[in-house]
Amino acid sequence: MHIILNGERSEQQDGLSITGLLAGLGIGLERVAVEVNLDIVPKASYDTHMLSDGDRIEIVHFVGGG
Amino acid sequence: MTDNTDKLVIGGREFSSRLMVGTGKYASFEQTARALEVSGAQIITVAVRRVNLDRSKESLLDYIDPQKYTLLPNTAGCYTADDAIRTCRLAREAGMSDFVKLEVLGDEKTLFPDNEELLKAAKVLVSEGFTVLPYCSDDVILCKKLEDLGCAAVMPLGAPIGSGLGIRNPYNIKIILENVKIPVIVDAGVGCASDAAIAMELGCDGVLMNTAIAGAGDPIAMAEAMKLAVIAGRLSYKAGRIPRKLYANASSPLDGMFL
Numbered sequence: 001m002h003i004i005l006n007g008e009r010s011e012q013q014d015g016l017s018i019t020g021l022l023a024g025l026g027i028g029l030e031r032v033a034v035e036v037n038l039d040i041v042p043k044a045s046y047d048t049h050m051l052s053d054g055d056r057i058e059i060v061h062f063v064g065g066g
Numbered sequence: 067m068t069d070n071t072d073k074l075v076i077g078g079r080e081f082s083s084r085l086m087v088g089t090g091k092y093a094s095f096e097q098t099a100r101a102l103e104v105s106g107a108q109i110i111t112v113a114v115r116r117v118n119l120d121r122s123k124e125s126l127l128d129y130i131d132p133q134k135y136t137l138l139p140n141t142a143g144c145y146t147a148d149d150a151i152r153t154c155r156l157a158r159e160a161g162m163s164d165f166v167k168l169e170v171l172g173d174e175k176t177l178f179p180d181n182e183e184l185l186k187a188a189k190v191l192v193s194e195g196f197t198v199l200p201y202c203s204d205d206v207i208l209c210k211k212l213e214d215l216g217c218a219a220v221m222p223l224g225a226p227i228g229s230g231l232g233i234r235n236p237y238n239i240k241i242i243l244e245n246v247k248i249p250v251i252v253d254a255g256v257g258c259a260s261d262a263a264i265a266m267e268l269g270c271d272g273v274l275m276n277t278a279i280a281g282a283g284d285p286i287a288m289a290e291a292m293k294l295a296v297i298a299g300r301l302s303y304k305a306g307r308i309p310r311k312l313y314a315n316a317s318s319p320l321d322g323m324f325l
Contacts, residue, residue: 006116027117031127033159038152040159058116060156064098064126065113065142066088066227066276 001053014053018046022059032061072300074271076109076249077165077197077218079136083108084266085296086138086251088276092285095129101279102130105289109136111167111274113143114157132161138199140167145180147187154191166191167221167253167274169201177227177254181208185215192216201253204238206245213246220246221274224265225255228277232261236268243269259288259295266299267307 001014005021012021018034018041034041035058041049051057073080087107092098102110112126139157144150147170154166170187172180179202191198197218202208204222212220222242225231232255233239243250249271256262256275265273273296282288 006119008119025117025119031132031160032117033114033156035156040155042159058156059119060114061117061125061160062112062127062137062139062157063115064089064092064095065115065140066090066111 001051003051003054004056006057006059012051016051018049018051021051021057022046025059027059032059034059069301069304072304074249076199081108081136083293083296084272084300085262085292086111086253086272086274087279087289087292088274089126089130090276091280095124095126097285098126098280099129101285101289102135104286104293105279106293107135109138109165111138111140111276114139114141114153114160136165137161137163138165138167140201141169141187143171144169145171145183147183147190150183150187151190154187154196155194158196164195164197165199166196167199167201179203179223181205185211188212188215188217199251204235204242206238206241209242209246209250213248217248219249219251219271221251221253223254224252224261227254228281229255230257230261230278230281231255232257233264233268236264239265239268239270256292259291262292262295263299263302266296267303269303272296 003010003012037056074084083106085105085107086109087105088111089098141150141153144153150170170180170183172178181203184200188198188200192215199219199221200212200217201221209220224233251272251274252265252270253274256278262273279285279288
């Protein structure tokens, strides 16, 4: 399936959970937030939330700022 | 002597430092961490941005212990209430804290707040349980509205963000101080230590800055200068300055003169 990941088209295997996506990207669960189609996914749902073709996903974290 | 009971209370949390520091624009993460340490700040601002997917870059939080500081995520770069609300919700999920520095900008050139959108966003965020610290204009009517909405503090600008022009309208800040009960924190405009001291001498509860430290010739030395200026300004305010007089008033006694 294709998803839009942080604004870029990305090919991923079907039946992928958010936990699986983050693991594949090497991103720790701590101190990130994940939004799927503008809805925030709570961390408790990362294992069970399955991604679908065409999903728009944002993975954000904290950076330096004023 | 520093008064250890003189705490800044925001959103039910107590802070002994009245200096809040941003984490942007430093030369390196090592320098960021060192400047924060030297500044004595307990509240530090961060921005919410996309994770770098190639993971080639290190992250700010690899250098800063989030247990040591209260992270204050900002909504920098947001020009609508909706974008700011979305950013705050993501920040809460990422940071597990309700504290947010709410800024809704009106214009790229001035970075002045869009106060109409700010009020809209503040209302929604307060209702969702956020501890909202809004960056706003130095306008007492606006600050009172933000207070009435349930914001935890107001953060009027001293001058445009990153301008280093200092407190351009101390009288407006003074009027705000006299008319709102929540903490007043000057956010933006400070250029040097005396600017920070002036804000504190007006009676402000704190000062928030980023560029003044990060952009200084020696950011670590400036971090220390700001720490001391905020402490000095606060003590000076609490001590109570003498009235301004037009003419001289001798400090040495006239009694005992032998001339």
